[in-house]
Amino acid sequence: MSNKASFLEHINKGYTTKGEYITLGAAMYEGNTEGEAHVKIPLKTLNRHGLIAGATGTGKTKTLQVLAENLSEQGIPVFLMDIKGDLSGIAAPSPGHIKIDQRHDQINIPFEAKKFPVEILSLSEQEGVRLKATVSEFGPVLLSRILDVTETQAGIMSIIFKYCDDNHLPLLDLKDLKKVLQFSTREGKEALEKDYGRISTASTGAILRKIVALEQQGADLFFGERSFDVQDLCRVDDDGRGYINIMRLTDIQDRPKLFSTFMLSLLAEIYSTFPEQGDSGRPELIIFLDEAHLIFKEASNALMDQIESIVKLIRSKGVGLYFVTQNPTDVPEGVLGQLGLKVQHALRAFTAKDRKAIKMTAENYPISEFYDTKEILTSLGIGEALVSALDEKGRPTPLAATMLRAPMSRMDILTPTELDKLISTSKLTKKYNETIDRESAYEILSEKIALAEAEEAKTAAKKERKKLEKTASRSSSSKTSATEKAVIKVLTSATFIRGALGVLNKLLK
Numbered sequence: 001m002s003n004k005a006s007f008l009e010h011i012n013k014g015y016t017t018k019g020e021y022i023t024l025g026a027a028m029y030e031g032n033t034e035g036e037a038h039v040k041i042p043l044k045t046l047n048r049h050g051l052i053a054g055a056t057g058t059g060k061t062k063t064l065q066v067l068a069e070n071l072s073e074q075g076i077p078v079f080l081m082d083i084k085g086d087l088s089g090i091a092a093p094s095p096g097h098i099k100i101d102q103r104h105d106q107i108n109i110p111f112e113a114k115k116f117p118v119e120i121l122s123l124s125e126q127e128g129v130r131l132k133a134t135v136s137e138f139g140p141v142l143l144s145r146i147l148d149v150t151e152t153q154a155g156i157m158s159i160i161f162k163y164c165d166d167n168h169l170p171l172l173d174l175k176d177l178k179k180v181l182q183f184s185t186r187e188g189k190e191a192l193e194k195d196y197g198r199i200s201t202a203s204t205g206a207i208l209r210k211i212v213a214l215e216q217q218g219a220d221l222f223f224g225e226r227s228f229d230v231q232d233l234c235r236v237d238d239d240g241r242g243y244i245n246i247m248r249l250t251d252i253q254d255r256p257k258l259f260s261t262f263m264l265s266l267l268a269e270i271y272s273t274f275p276e277q278g279d280s281g282r283p284e285l286i287i288f289l290d291e292a293h294l295i296f297k298e299a300s301n302a303l304m305d306q307i308e309s310i311v312k313l314i315r316s317k318g319v320g321l322y323f324v325t326q327n328p329t330d331v332p333e334g335v336l337g338q339l340g341l342k343v344q345h346a347l348r349a350f351t352a353k354d355r356k357a358i359k360m361t362a363e364n365y366p367i368s369e370f371y372d373t374k375e376i377l378t379s380l381g382i383g384e385a386l387v388s389a390l391d392e393k394g395r396p397t398p399l400a401a402t403m404l405r406a407p408m409s410r411m412d413i414l415t416p417t418e419l420d421k422l423i424s425t426s427k428l429t430k431k432y433n434e435t436i437d438r439e440s441a442y443e444i445l446s447e448k449i450a451l452a453e454a455e456e457a458k459t460a461a462k463k464e465r466k467k468l469e470k471t472a473s474r475s476s477s478s479k480t481s482a483t484e485k486a487v488i489k490v491l492t493s494a495t496f497i498r499g500a501l502g503v504l505n506k507l508l509k
Helices: 003-014 041-050 060-073 100-106 134-149 151-166 174-184 188-196 201-216 230-234 256-273 300-316 353-360 373-379 415-424 427-432 441-491 495-506
Strands: 021-029 033-041 051-053 080-084 118-122 246-249 283-292 319-325 339-345 386-387 401-404
Touching: 003 021, 003 033, 021 060, 021 100, 033 041, 033 401, 041 100, 041 319, 041 339, 051 060, 060 080, 060 246, 060 283, 060 319, 060 401, 080 134, 100 401, 118 373, 134 174, 134 256, 134 339, 151 174, 151 201, 174 201, 174 373, 174 441, 230 256, 230 427, 256 283, 256 319, 300 319, 353 373, 386 427
Parallel strands: 051 319, 051 339, 080 246, 080 283, 118 246, 283 319
Antiparallel strands: 021 033, 021 401, 339 386, 386 401
């Protein structure tokens, strides 16, 4: 058997699947694309998470687009980050191109231009469906990890949440939380100390400073109502295609704290609300985290532990997480070890550090008798990638240098008019973009403090009035006493007595 025949048998055997699958492209051997050796990814294993990596300009975003389209086509909803702002074109069909036709002739897969059902979501002031969550939904543990507070401060956060639960004070946004923290060491100090123990002013001050730092990254836009229902990410259209939910993040790259805060809350909410799926044969939702290093940037050890735990556990809910980044080393080892599908685009060896990273990356892939992994990592062209997945039994598939298929939708953005129309006709826009500011802890405590201050002012005024009345009474009494003394003094004076006796003598004569 020739080397080529052996290669084709090796790939076809390794990528044979009995159940549903998506086709990424065709394997390459000695620089040639083999159209009869398709690289197929079983739907059954897509909840085992994955990685799309590669240098800038090698085609990572288009690979993400291809995966999202094919998942939608299979009725699987997708949630993806659009940090560079170039994914909205999924809502419009591809205009086609001669290079696309040539690529698909090589990989022996028919090309069909299509558009897909899309929802545009927003975490900031950009147009789209507003994504929000309340402070209460985070809870004291998760919020403490996001704020990276000390153990003592985390205990205070637990007390604050307990106090609010016991006293029916809704914690909806950050101003509610700040108000309760301030109240706990001022007007409500005695009440809280009596039932929950002493709360240090220094500790609440430190927590408040960290909340302000989070606000400066735009978190005040995220915390509040109406809370986003994660089940709305799992919709399918009338044709049975899964919605592709695109979250626009072009203005958030310099705010990693807000990005990681949102992602952690979303994953925690999905894990707590989605039912256990078991071995259903297909995922419920696939999430693509573009520029994944932003999630891990400046993350505390506690936050990293939380992320790793969720990555390990969330697949049982039928949810797959796919990290998109330039280098696999951007992803912590604890997370990297959980990833089943790996699509590795070309890496560039400009420096010693780059060469070291390439060597480490090559060691993360199965050994292949047909490829020198380190060498091929630097020679892959645009739209080509090394692929390693899991078969239906959970075993690694053969390493395949793959010519990837082209996106069926537009590889460009929507025009402003197209984008406005898409957002304005969305059912979710009508549901979530209503401004809600109902009575919560801030208003309740402000009113309570105002009433207490009014009562205190009233009591103080009453005391002052009594004091003035007492002073006036003493003054009047003092004047009367002085008059009486003057009269007595006159009446008892020698001159007055002699005069009086003289008058009596005259009367008696």
